[in-house]
Amino acid sequence: MLDVYRLDDGQQTLVLAVATDRLPQVVYWGAPLPPTEDLDAVCAAHVIDITGGMLDENPDLSICPEAGRSFQGQPGLILSAGDGAPILPKFTATEVDASAGLKVVSKDAANGLTLTIDFVVDAQTHVITCQTTLDTRIPVQLHWLAAPVMPAPQQSIDMIDVSGRWCDEFQLNRTPWTPGIHMRENRTGRSGHEHFPGLLIPISGATDTSGECYAFHYGWSGGHTMIAEELQDGRRQVQFGHAARTQTTPGTQFQTAPLYLTYSDSGMNGCAVSFQRHVRDRIVTWPKPDQPRPVHYNCWEAVYFDHDLPVLTDIADRAAALGAERFVLDDGWFGKRNDDTTSLGDWTIDPRKFPDGLTPLIDHVLGLGMTFGIWFEPEMVNQDSDLCRAHPDWVLGPADQIAGRQQHVLNMALPDVRDYLYDHIAAVLGDYDVYYIKWDHNRVLPAPDAVQAEGTYALLARLRADFPLVEIESCASGGGRIDFGILSRTQRVWLSDSNDAIERLRIQHDAALFLPSAVTGSHVGPRVCHTSGRTLDITFRAWVAAQRHMGFEMDPRELDAREIAVLSEVTQWWKDNRDWMRFADILRLDSADLAVTAEQHLAADGGRFVVFAGKSATSKQIAPRPLRLTALDPAAIYRISLKNRAEIAPLSRGTTALKDRPLELSGAYLMRHGITLPWSFPERMWVVEGTRL
Structure with missing residues (x-):
C-alpha cells in the first residue's frame, strides 16, 4: 500500500510517498506541479533502474535513511544501547496526519523507537519548516539524528556553503558535486564564523536573478553538521543536525532544530527573499512591532x-x-x-x-x-x-x-x-x-x-x-x-x-x-x-x-x-x-563589473526601490558597464534618479543622463539593458532611487 501526499505554497511543491512498512520518501521537490498531476505516476517515475554492481532493489533514500535497510550512504539516525551495542533501526509502522501540514509517525517496535517527522508550509513566505523527533522506550545514546533528509538535484554542478572568520564572515564557497560526502561540521559550540548553518544548491546556470535554486538553513545555535552526499547510483542527499556526538548523555527523547527549506525559479534571490521574509515576519518577535528601527x-x-x-x-x-x-x-x-x-x-x-x-x-x-x-x-x-x-x-x-x-x-x-x-x-x-x-x-x-x-x-x-x-x-x-x-x-x-x-x-x-x-x-x-x-x-x-x-x-x-x-x-x-525599507526585499544584482557589488531593495508593493552599487576596487574596463535591475514590472514605467549626484568626481567628464536629471524608463529596459552609472573612483557608492509611475 502506497499513499502519496503533496505540500504546496504557490512557489514550490513537495511530494512524499508513504508506505505502511517504510519511512516516507521525497519523490518530488521543486517548481509547482499542476493541481491535476497524477501523484501515483510521479512516484512511478521517481524509481531508478538497476544494473550490474547494484543490489537487487535500491534502498530507500527516505526522510531518515536506515542502515538497517541496507542503505549504503550516511544514515539519518545513529544510536547505541546503554552497553554501547549499536542499534540498527528499521521503522515499519507509519501513520500520517495531513490535517495541518504533514506529521508522519513511524515506529520500530523491536527496538522501542518512535520517529516523528513534521512539515509545515508557509504560503506567504514560501518556506517549509521541518523537524525530526525521536522517542525511545529506554534510554539510548544518540550519536546522530538528522532533520528530515532531502534529496538534492542531480542537475546541479556545485553547491554553495558558507564559511568565514572573525572580521570576514559569510564567505560563499562553491564546491563541485563529486561521489562521496562533502561535510561541514561546526564543533565550536556556537553557530560560528567558521560554518554558518546554510546551504544553497543552484541548478547549472543559475545566477542571483535567474535560474533554479534550492536552499537550506538549520536553525540552531549550538553547532551543527551538514552532509551533502552523492551516492554511487547518482542520487544525492542533504542532511542537517546538531553537531555529531554533542548530545552526550543517554535519553529517551531527542529533537533536531527546525530545518528551513525553500525552492526558487528566480535565481538565488528567490530563496533569499523567502528566508528574509520568514525571519522578519515569522521567526523574530518584535517588542514594539510598529516602532521604527532606531539609529x-x-x-x-x-x-x-x-x-x-x-x-x-x-x-x-x-x-x-x-x-x-x-x-x-x-x-x-x-x-x-x-x-x-x-x-x-x-x-x-x-x-x-x-x-x-x-x-x-x-x-x-x-x-x-x-x-x-x-x-x-x-x-x-x-x-x-x-x-x-x-x-x-x-x-x-x-x-x-x-x-x-x-x-x-x-x-x-x-x-x-x-x-x-x-x-x-x-x-x-x-x-x-x-x-x-x-x-x-x-x-x-x-x-x-x-x-x-x-x-x-x-x-x-x-x-x-x-x-x-x-x-x-x-x-x-x-x-x-x-x-x-x-x-x-x-x-x-x-x-x-x-x-x-x-x-x-x-x-x-x-x-x-x-x-x-x-x-x-x-x-x-x-x-x-x-x-x-x-x-x-x-x-x-x-x-x-x-x-x-x-x-x-x-x-x-x-x-x-x-x-x-x-x-x-x-x-x-x-x-x-x-519604514518601507524595513519590509523591502534585498535583491542581489548580477553585476557585469566584478569590482561592483550591487543590490536592489524593492518595496513590498513593488512601487519603489533603491539600488546601492558599491565599488570596492578599480574596474577592469574604463567606462561602467550597465547594471541590470530585477523583479520589476516589464510593462510599467519607472522614474529613476541618482540620489548622490553631488559625489560625482571631476574625472567623470561625460554627459551620462543620470548626472543631470531623472529618467523615465520601462521595467523591461531596466531589466534587459540596465542603468548606466557615472564613472567613479573605487571606494564609492552610487545610490539610485526608483518609483513606479
Whole structure:
C-alpha cells in the first residue's frame, strides 16, 4: 500500500510517498506541479533502474535513511544501547496526519523507537519548516539524528556553503558535486564564523536573478553538521543536525532544530527573499512591532574600556545631533573592568567609573531623546573575577583548558548559573531604563555540548518573559552566533566586528541570502578602521551602513564639518526611507563589473526601490558597464534618479543622463539593458532611487 501526499505554497511543491512498512520518501521537490498531476505516476517515475554492481532493489533514500535497510550512504539516525551495542533501526509502522501540514509517525517496535517527522508550509513566505523527533522506550545514546533528509538535484554542478572568520564572515564557497560526502561540521559550540548553518544548491546556470535554486538553513545555535552526499547510483542527499556526538548523555527523547527549506525559479534571490521574509515576519518577535528601527550609537570604538561620565555625555550629545536614537554603553561598565582580563561574571556597576550608578548617564541620554542600551557577555567568566573565585565549579571544561580572549565559559546547563545570571541582569534591567542588550559571546566552547545552547535559550526565554520590551542583539565576536534559532529569541545580529566599509559591503551582501535588513546591524566606523587599518571617506562608510539597520560606532569628536554634514544627511535619508525599507526585499544584482557589488531593495508593493552599487576596487574596463535591475514590472514605467549626484568626481567628464536629471524608463529596459552609472573612483557608492509611475 502506497499513499502519496503533496505540500504546496504557490512557489514550490513537495511530494512524499508513504508506505505502511517504510519511512516516507521525497519523490518530488521543486517548481509547482499542476493541481491535476497524477501523484501515483510521479512516484512511478521517481524509481531508478538497476544494473550490474547494484543490489537487487535500491534502498530507500527516505526522510531518515536506515542502515538497517541496507542503505549504503550516511544514515539519518545513529544510536547505541546503554552497553554501547549499536542499534540498527528499521521503522515499519507509519501513520500520517495531513490535517495541518504533514506529521508522519513511524515506529520500530523491536527496538522501542518512535520517529516523528513534521512539515509545515508557509504560503506567504514560501518556506517549509521541518523537524525530526525521536522517542525511545529506554534510554539510548544518540550519536546522530538528522532533520528530515532531502534529496538534492542531480542537475546541479556545485553547491554553495558558507564559511568565514572573525572580521570576514559569510564567505560563499562553491564546491563541485563529486561521489562521496562533502561535510561541514561546526564543533565550536556556537553557530560560528567558521560554518554558518546554510546551504544553497543552484541548478547549472543559475545566477542571483535567474535560474533554479534550492536552499537550506538549520536553525540552531549550538553547532551543527551538514552532509551533502552523492551516492554511487547518482542520487544525492542533504542532511542537517546538531553537531555529531554533542548530545552526550543517554535519553529517551531527542529533537533536531527546525530545518528551513525553500525552492526558487528566480535565481538565488528567490530563496533569499523567502528566508528574509520568514525571519522578519515569522521567526523574530518584535517588542514594539510598529516602532521604527532606531539609529544606533555604540561607544565601543570611541572609548573601549575607558568609561568617563563627562566624555560619555559629550559623545551622546554629538551622536544625538547626528541623528542617533539609541545609545549603547559597551564593555567596561562593571566589576573592575579596565581590560579584557578581568571581571566577566561580576555584573555590578563599577563605582570607580560610575559613583552614582548609571542614572546620570541614562538620564542624560533620555533627555536627548535617545533610548539606552547596555552590553553583557553572560555566558563568559574571567578567572580574575569574584564569581570565578567563589564558584570555580561553574566553569565549563577542565581547569587547564586553553583560554580564549582571557576568559572561560560558564556551564549554562547548571540551573544555579542561569539563576545567578538572571538575577544580575534583571537587577540592571529593573533598576534602570534599559531597553536594549548587546549580548556578546567572545570565545568558542572548550568542547561542543548541545545542552550549553539549550541553557542559553532558557535564560533568554526567562528574561524576555519578564522584560518583554527589551530588545536583544546577538553578537559573538561579531558574526559568531547568527542563525534562525538565536533570532527566534533576539531581534538583531551584529554581522561582523569589522566596520571597514569595503569588507562590510561584501559581508552584508552575502548575508542577505539569509538575513533581512531589519535584523542586520551596520555601523559607520571610524575614519581609520580599527580592524583593517584602512582609511575610507565618510560618504562610502555612511552609504554602506545605510544599506541595513543603520548606526554609528566611532568617536564623533573626530568628525570635521564636512563629515558631520554628510553623515547627518545620509542618516536623515535613512530615517525618511526606513519604514518601507524595513519590509523591502534585498535583491542581489548580477553585476557585469566584478569590482561592483550591487543590490536592489524593492518595496513590498513593488512601487519603489533603491539600488546601492558599491565599488570596492578599480574596474577592469574604463567606462561602467550597465547594471541590470530585477523583479520589476516589464510593462510599467519607472522614474529613476541618482540620489548622490553631488559625489560625482571631476574625472567623470561625460554627459551620462543620470548626472543631470531623472529618467523615465520601462521595467523591461531596466531589466534587459540596465542603468548606466557615472564613472567613479573605487571606494564609492552610487545610490539610485526608483518609483513606479
